[in-house]
Amino acid sequence: MASRKDVAERAGVSAAAVSYVLNNKAGVSESTRRKVWAAIEELGYAPSHAARSLKTRKTYNLTVLVNYLGDPFEAGLLNHLEEKAREKGYFIHFQTYYPGIEKDLRRSVPGRIDGLLLLGQVLQPETWSMLEEEGIPVVSVTRAGEIRQDTAWVDVDWEDGMEKLISHLAEQGHRRIALMANGSPNHPHAYRLDAFFEGMRKQGLPMGAEDILYGKGRLEQAREAMAAYIQAGRLGSHSAFIAVSDLMAAGVLAACREAGVAVPGQVSIAGCENILMSYQTTPAVTVLNVYRLELASRAVDLMIKLLNGETASNSVLQAPLLIRASSDRQAAGREEREN
Amino acid sequence: MASRKDVAERAGVSAAAVSYVLNNKAGVSESTRRKVWAAIEELGYAPSHAARSLKTRKTYNLTVLVNYLGDPFEAGLLNHLEEKAREKGYFIHFQTYYPGIEKDLRRSVPGRIDGLLLLGQVLQPETWSMLEEEGIPVVSVTRAGEIRQDTAWVDVDWEDGMEKLISHLAEQGHRRIALMANGSPNHPHAYRLDAFFEGMRKQGLPMGAEDILYGKGRLEQAREAMAAYIQAGRLGSHSAFIAVSDLMAAGVLAACREAGVAVPGQVSIAGCENILMSYQTTPAVTVLNVYRLELASRAVDLMIKLLNGETASNSVLQAPLLIRASSDRQAAGREEREN
DNA sequence: TTGTATGCGTTATCAA
C-alpha cells in the first residue's frame, strides 16, 4: 500500500503538501495540486483510515442498535439508514440489542464509533454515562415509552396515528377495541401503547388492563397470545384488534384464520407500519403508512448535525391511514369479488 | 480517555509492560501483571482501536454485500452473520450491492476491512484485482451462477433441493412446471435457475426458455410478471410454479389471488427458502427449509480461517422439503377445514 | 505557498 510519503516523493513535494491537497486546504498552488493528484492516481493511493482516525479521533463509523432484524419494519429502517449514512461518508455497523449487550457496548464503543443510533431502546445508566463522557451523540429513530429526556429523536406522530386508527374503527361500529402490545417498556412499541391509551380516552371508548394482549414483537408470539385469548373463550369481548406492529397484526390474523374466526366479519384487525407483508395476507391488513425512508433520512441528518456540534431539533412525521379489507367489510367484499 | 502510558505510570511499570500484559505475552511476572490489571480497572482503560489497527494492519471489520435487505431471507442471513462475527471479535458493516458501488468499494475497502462476505454477487475484475492485491479474503454465502473459481463459499445443495421440489410436484401429477427466476446472472438466484434446469432434465420433464418468468427478486415485480402471464392467456401452459425466492413465490400467489386463479386447484406454487411470510399466506407456500443460522455460522468460520491463513474448505448444506398447502390438495383441504 | 517537526496510541525489537 502506497503511503503519503510515497505520494510526496513521486510528486516531488513534501508530505505535508499531500495532506493539504487531500484535505482541500486553502493556499496551495495549482501546480502542486495537480502534481499531487497525478501522483495519487498513478500510485492508486488511498489514505489510511487507521492513521487518520488516530490523529483526528474521528472514525466515521456509526452503530445502530436493532431490536429484531426479522421484523421487516426494522430491516427497512436499517437499510435506509445505511444508505443515507453512506451518502454522508459514514459507515454503519449494527448490533442486535438486548440488555446483555450493553456491557460489551461500553467496552467496544469508545474509539470505534462517532455516534449511536437507537431504534427506540432505553439504555442503562452506566451506558449513558459512558456515552456522555466520550461525547458520543445519540439519536433514536422512534422512541421508547420512557425515553431519556435529552436524547435526540425522530419519530412518527403516534398519537395522531392511533387516533386515526381508532376513529376509523369507531366509525365501523367498534366500541371494544383490544391492543396487541409488546410487553417491554424498553422498546419503541411501548410508545405506541401509550398513544393507544390516549387515543381511546379521546374517543371516549372504554379501556382497561384486560384490553391489552402481549405479543413481544414477534409474529409467532402474537399468534400464540391470540390463540390463547380465543381458547379462553374471550372472543366476544372485543370486536377489533390493533397491533403495535404489523408483524404482530399478521400473528393475530393467523390465529383467527386457524380458529375459524372471520376477519373482518367477527373481528377487525389493524397494524401500524405498512410492511410489505401487511398487504399480502388474506385479508390485507389496515395499517398506518410509515415513511421509513424519510424517517431514516431525518435521523441521519440529525446525527450529522450533532456530530458537527450544531444544534438540531427533533422531528415528527405524520403517518396516513391505509384502510384495507381487515377492517372494512366493503373493502373485504371487493377483495372477495376479485378472487 | 486513558492511554497506555497513563496505565503504565499508575502501575509503576513501563509502557511496554502494559502491552505485554494486555496481549498475554509470556514472561511477565505475576506481580507486574496484577499491578497492570489493577491500573487498567481503575482508569477504565481500553486500548485504542485506531492505534492498534495502524500498527497491526488489522481492522477486525468485515463487510457484507447485501442484494436487497427487504428480502427476509437476506435480512436473516445478515442478522446471523453479525451475531457470529461478533462472537469471534469482528464487527460487521453492510452495504447494499449494485454494480455502481464497486468503484466506491475499491476506494473504501483498503485499510478499512479485513474480509469481504458476499451474498452471491459476481464482482468486476478490477474489484477482484484490488481484493487480491490487498490480500483481502472473500467468502460467498450462497453462490451466483458464474462464481469465480477460487472464491470460498458456503451454500445450499440447490441441485438436491430443486430435485426434491420437482419430484414432489411430479408426484402430484404436474408435468409442465415454470420457474419464476431473477433475471440477473450476477445474483445468488441465478444458481437456483441452473439447478432447476438440471432437476427438470433429471426428472425427464420438458423444459425451455418459455418456461421461465422473470421477477427480479422482488415480490411486486414477480406479481406483475405473473399477472402479465395470466393476462396473456398463458395460464393453461403450466400447472405449477417454482419461484427461486420465497418473496417471489408470494408475488406469484398474489397475482393468482387477484386473478381468481385457484391455488393449488389450478396451479401449484413453491418457493425455496422458508421465510416467515411463506407460512402466513393463504394457502401457505411449499418451500425448501434453508437453515440460515448454520449457513451464516459456517461462513464466518470459513472467513476466520482464511483470515488466519489457514486452509479451509467450502461447505454444502442440505435443505429439506416442507410440503404445504400451495402444492398439496390434501394439505389445502386440511387448511380449509380448519378455517 | 511550502517544508519541518511533533505527536496520536499502539506493537515489537533490542538491550539491559
Next chain:
DNA sequence: TTGATAACGCATACAA
C-alpha cells in the same frame, strides 16, 4: 523479566 525506543501514516502548528 523489564525498559527504552523506533516505527505505523497521518494532520497540523510553526517556521521558512
